[in-house]
Amino acid sequence: MTHTTLGDVARTAGVSLATASRVLNGSTTVRADLREKVMAAAEALAYRPNAHAQALARASSQVVGLICHDVSDPYFAAVARGAMRVAADHDLMVMLASTFRDPDREIAYVSTLRAQRARAILLAGSAFQDPAWERALDAELTPYQEAGGRVAVLSRHRARADAVLPDNRGGAASLARALLGLGHRDFAVLAGPPALTTVADRVRGFREALAEAGVRPAPDRVVTGDLTRDGGHAAARELLSRGPLPTCVFAVADVMAIGALTAFREAGLRVPEDVSLAGFDDIPVVADLTPPLTTVTLPLEDLGERLMTLALAPAPRRRHHRVPAEVTLRASTAPPRPA
Amino acid sequence: MTHTTLGDVARTAGVSLATASRVLNGSTTVRADLREKVMAAAEALAYRPNAHAQALARASSQVVGLICHDVSDPYFAAVARGAMRVAADHDLMVMLASTFRDPDREIAYVSTLRAQRARAILLAGSAFQDPAWERALDAELTPYQEAGGRVAVLSRHRARADAVLPDNRGGAASLARALLGLGHRDFAVLAGPPALTTVADRVRGFREALAEAGVRPAPDRVVTGDLTRDGGHAAARELLSRGPLPTCVFAVADVMAIGALTAFREAGLRVPEDVSLAGFDDIPVVADLTPPLTTVTLPLEDLGERLMTLALAPAPRRRHHRVPAEVTLRASTAPPRPA
């Protein structure tokens, strides 16, 4: 890679490196004729300053890192969109990484982003409830932060960092109450990997609210699957194989609910006539499903915007932005059919 | 940002910069005891080499740029996923940019990626059919390529670069033939911005195949909208307002078809009983819609993988990977109701 350098520009403009640098950085203290020459030379040579050299000389970079579990998951796609919008407003580039829910890979990416001297590192994926992982993550984050790096996390993490905290537990509880309100007493839960804080919080909130009403789903009515469309599909099939269907099914994420919806249809079951179905997140497409999905609405793009904004505006102490999660009732849930 | 430096490591290990560098780069020519000391020091200091300094010294960087129109569009999300997977295999980080279909922003991002000395720049978004834009893009791409940068584009571009070319025109033609085969003669098209090559190619292929059968949709049956869910929703409403519905509607992208499907349902129309509907792309969710959507299948993740692979494996001359597009018939299309 032999790109044009500042030296080339200075030479063809007949000025010193310093002057060329000043012009290109918008300093106003340069004589007009020299400025012209430098601009012309840069233009003629299609010059672009080497961002690495600038980062080194200025000891600051124009990149920010965003780590998520999977960009192609609509939840993260929406969060990334919001975060990238804010980054663009600040003339920052974002390095995006997908861990595919591999804890080790998450840590490796943080390390890489640290090497890149990213201005900030955003952890958009749910944390893993695993002390060893937390320690390893901390071992990367701490030196990064001590060196001036900024960290912001989405959802509950143990990391000492600014955080955007969607009310997963409260949202799930509200949903449970709404479903109880429709008359349901017989529930199943399609859960994701319990090691993920987000999953744990949602399951917990849902169970707690049911318990308040004296309702407890049987253990075999809580099915674990991948936090994906296919995971939801498989979990729903597993549920069907375990015996009589409950009147209402809660999938801890919309992507799982989508898979479940199709599994139910394939089994000849109608939603909500035969079984009510609810999800969580309110990713864009669920309102276009048939029936439109009842879910817990999170302002996804907004979450991403806040996350980036938090990371970019240093504060004396840690900040926690709690974000309410609201139940959105749609046609996929209805009162249970009288037995 | 004052991170630990190689100098710190060398000092605490009691060796020279060169030796420390060698150990950390895996050189085998370093005495075992010194190697140990260096490793220990690096570990103790939580040292991470400065990627900018490395890029400068080695004249090569570990990043590759990916420019798309909108990460939160499932089409790009899937393409990005594939591209990122390949990047991860090569230990490369990807800088992701969304242009939101703003031609100027696209060029600005190419320029920024050039400044980052990205190893490769991938243009995943459809090109704009606009000579001024093409010139401006070329003005960025040419110096980048001359300096050794690699460029790969997805879908038809005029740029002199490696290309992955989904058969948009052929796929749309095949779809048209399949729909004619069902008995349809009365079509509408929900089209995106005609300045996009992808849109132009799909509309053209569809029209050509209809023409071969002596069928021509009336001009007011071709409605233009944004290439989004909302754009499809609006276009479908506009179509409805223009008079009697055709028997079959082709949306040039699945995201538009999703919006159209909901618009039809809101209007009390049943798909496919009252109107058949088909899309293009086969983004993951369309198989879970009710009815599942007939569409033209593109191997989206694969597209992204190929794009990245192409960019990473330099070749003596330009390569064009043509990717077939296959019709996938699902329940959203059916023979027209006898009049």
Place this chain on the structure above:
DNA sequence: CTGAAAGCGCTTACAG
């Protein structure tokens, strides 16, 4: 206002 020079944090011939 302008330029020579030092420095950012690495890598890598080149000596020894």
Place this chain on the structure above:
DNA sequence: CTGAAAGCGCTTACAG
């Protein structure tokens, strides 16, 4: 095998 030194492409006090 190891180290001193030059160099990567910039920026920015410091002189003048």
